[in-house]
Amino acid sequence: MLNYTLRRLGSLIPVLFGMSLIVFFIIRAIPGDPARTILGEKASEAAVESLRADLGLNDPIVIQYFHYLGDLLTGDLGTSIRTSSEISGDIWPYLAATMELAFVAMLIAVFVGVNAGILSAWFQNSIFDYTAMIVALIGVSMPVFWLGLMEQWFFSLELNWLPSIGRESIRDPVEPITHLYLLDTLINGNLDQFFTVVKHLILPGVALGTIPMAIIARMTRSSMLEVMRSDYIRTARAKGQRMLLVVYKHSLKNAFIPVLTVIGLQTGLLLGGAILTETIFSWPGIGRYVYESIQYRDYPVIQSGILVIATIFVFVNLIVDLLYAAFDPRIKY
C-alpha cells in the first residue's frame, strides 16, 4: 500500500510537468501584450518596451518557460504583473475560499446524491424513484448561473433567509488564521460567526453541488440496482437479514466503487467550474482570482491558478484510487 502510494506519487511528476508545459504555452498563445495592457493605450512605445524587458517578455519563449519551471520547483509561482506581489503568498486565501466552497458542495452532492440513488434503487419504479430521477435529470441539465440567480432571487430577495453574496458578514469579518473560515471561526470560538459562514456557504454550495449531486444519484442508482440483483444479496436475505442492512451494508459497499470514481471526477470538474458560481456569488475564490487576472493579462497569475487547480484535480484522483482498496478487498496494490 505504501509502496503503491509512493509509486503513484512518482508517476505524478511527468503529469505535473506536462501540465505546466501546456498551461504555459496556451496562455502565451492568447493574443495581446501584457505590458501594453498594464500601461494603457496612451503610454509611449518606449515605456512599453522597457516594461517588456523588465518582465522578461523579450526573452525567447523557451527560456521564459525554463525560468518559470525553475521557479516552480522552488515553490515560487512568480510575481503578479498587476500587483507586483508574490503569487505564492497571495494565492492561499483564494484557494482556501474555493476549497471550502467545493467541500461543502461535494458534501451536499454526496450525501443527497448517494441516499437518493440508494432509495431509488431500493424502491425501484416507485413515485420516489420517478421523482428523484426526474429531479436528477433536471439537475444535470440546469445551467449553474441560472440556478444561482434563482436561488438568490428566491432565498435572499423574496424570503430573506440566506445571504446572497460573499463568504462572511461585512460588518463582522472573520479573523483569518487558516483562511478556511469554517475552521477559523471554530478556532476563534465564535459560534455566531461560524453559523454566519455556514449560511453564506449554503446557496453557492447548492448551486455548485447540484450537477455532481444529480450525476452521483444516477450512478448510485444504477450501481445499486445491479448489485441488488446479485447472488450474495439473495444469500444475505436468506439469512434473515433486514432490508435496511441488506441495502446499506451488503449492497452499498459493493455498489460504491463506481460511485467513488464519479465523485473523484466530479470534484475535479467542480473545482474548474467554480468560477461561474464564484462570480455570481461574489465568492473570493481562485476562480475569481484567475478570472480577474485574465482581464489584465496577468500571465503568471493565470498559469499559477490553473496549475494549482489542475494539481488538486490530480491529487483528488490519486486519493480516490487509494480509497478503492478500502471498499474492495480484491483490489491489490
Next chain:
Amino acid sequence: MSNHVLEVNDLQTCFSSKEGTIPAVNGITFHVDAGEILGIVGESGCGKSVTSLSVMGLVPSPPGNINGGEILFNGEDLTKATEKRMRKIRGNDIAMIFQEPMTSLNPVYKIGDQLMEGIRIHTKLSKKKAYLQAVDMLELVGLSRVTDLMKSYPHQLSGGMRQRVMIAMAMACDPKLLIADEPTTALDVTIQKQILNLMKNLNEKMDTAIMLITHDLGVVAEMCSRIAVMYSGKVVEEGSVQDIFRDPKHPYTKGLIDSVPDMRVKKDRLYSIPGNVPKPGAIKQGCAFAPRCGQAFSRCAKETPELLETDNGAKVRCWLHHEQ
C-alpha cells in the same frame, strides 16, 4: 401427517412479463418429512428454483408473485406470513444454499463476518460466543485452518471451500429444513462427492430435513429417500427412490432414467428425451409432456391428468395410470 416439516399444496408462482403472466410454478404439491432427504428432479427451467425461492419468500417481486396454494411449514402457512415473520424463519428454521458458490458470498466482507452475521441475527449470542460458534461450524463442515479462514475474503477460497462455507452458514442456526438448490452443479466431480457426503452426514448428525434440488438422478439415487419429479411447473411423479428407479410409472421419469449414463445396465446408445422443455404456460391444454411423450394418446392432448395415488402409495400424473 404431523411428520411433515414442509407441505406445499397446489402452489402457483407466476412472473408477469410483457407477454403476460408466466406460471413458472403451476400447482406444485409435495411434502418433506422431518429428517428425510427429498430429491426434486427435473430438467432446467421446470421451476425448481422458483419453488425453493417461494418457500423462502424470496421470489423477486416484481415481477414474481405467489398467486395461489399454500406452503405449510410445521402447519404455518408461509404464503400468509408477514415479512417480519419470514425474516425470523429464514436462516433460522429454513436455510438455503445455492447453485453458484462463486457468487453467493459477499465479496467485500470477511468469511467470519458473514458467518457471524447470520448467527447474531437469530441468537442473542455475544460477539465472542458467535465467533466461537462460527469457528465450530467451519470445522463441522470439514474446513481446516479455520481461524485464518475467518479472516479471509471469499475470493481467496476455491469453489468447494465456498460451498462448504455456505453450508456452514446455512447450518449455523440448526435449521429444521435445508433447501439445497443444485448445490454441486457448479463444482468438479470429486468436490461434488465430498459436498454431497457432507450434506448426508449433517442430515444424519443434526437431523435436518433436506430438500435437495438437482437435475442429476445419480445424486438422487445416492442421497435421497424419496423423489418428486417435476415437469413444467408441476410434480409428475412422486415416490420412494427404490420404487421409482425399479418401476418408473411416468413416461417422463422413464425418459430421465434412460438418459442417465451409468445406471447399472449397459446400454448401446444413450437415450435422450426428444424435444425441449416447453416455456412455462406454453401448453394450455392437456398433459404438458404430451408433445414429447412416446406413449401419448388422444386423451392426453385434451385433458390435463391429475396427480393420482397409485397402489403402493406413490403418486403419478399420467393418463396411462388412471383407471380404465
